[in-house]
Amino acid sequence: MANILLLYSTNFGLSRQISERLQANLREQGQRAEVAPIADASVDPKAFDAIVIGASVKHGKHNPAVLDFIRTHQPLLESKPSALFSVNLVARKPAKNTPQTNPYLKRLLAQSPWKPKLLGVFAGELDYSRYGPLDKQMMRFVMWINKGPTDPSTKVKFTNWSEVDRFAGQVAALANGRAA
């Protein structure tokens, strides 16, 4: 049984929910798993057998705290089984929903000195009711360009939860030294 740390960076809560779903799934598999925000100074990543980082995209970028954490903890991340996943709306498109095809994960990896063995991409959520006027306008414009939903009452989670569960299986395998 491995003790797995699931760190998240979120703006609207979905990356935390995905980390919690991974936690529940890992616990069902008999693993130990803790969820914490990436900037939580009270969590000691050294105390865990494996580390998973999950982060969402806003205005084309992951939160800079993600790369800060990676740079600060690079040797630790490289010394343990570790994984990274990105949450974004572009990943709702089948042609952009893998680590090899998602532009945001590819860019983050290009900037990251740590190259995790296991990578994931999950489609995010669109909920205009939660955005301020400027973000709402910008997101509706982006969706219009991309032929996505522009109705201001749209509230949709594109996340494929079976993919999240499959990723949990890969994390467990990696953390326990089996091929992911």
Ligand SMILES: Cc1cc2nc3c(=O)[nH]c(=O)nc-3n(C[C@H](O)[C@H](O)[C@H](O)COP(=O)(O)O)c2cc1C
């Ligand atoms: C203001 C704003 C900007 C966003 N920018 C992007 C973007 O540039 N590319 C993208 O694919 N998704 C973008 N998204 C979609 C988010 O990645 C998606 O809503 C995700 O579910 C957010 O996850 P979180 O709740 O963990 O922050 C944006 C969302 C908002 C509200």
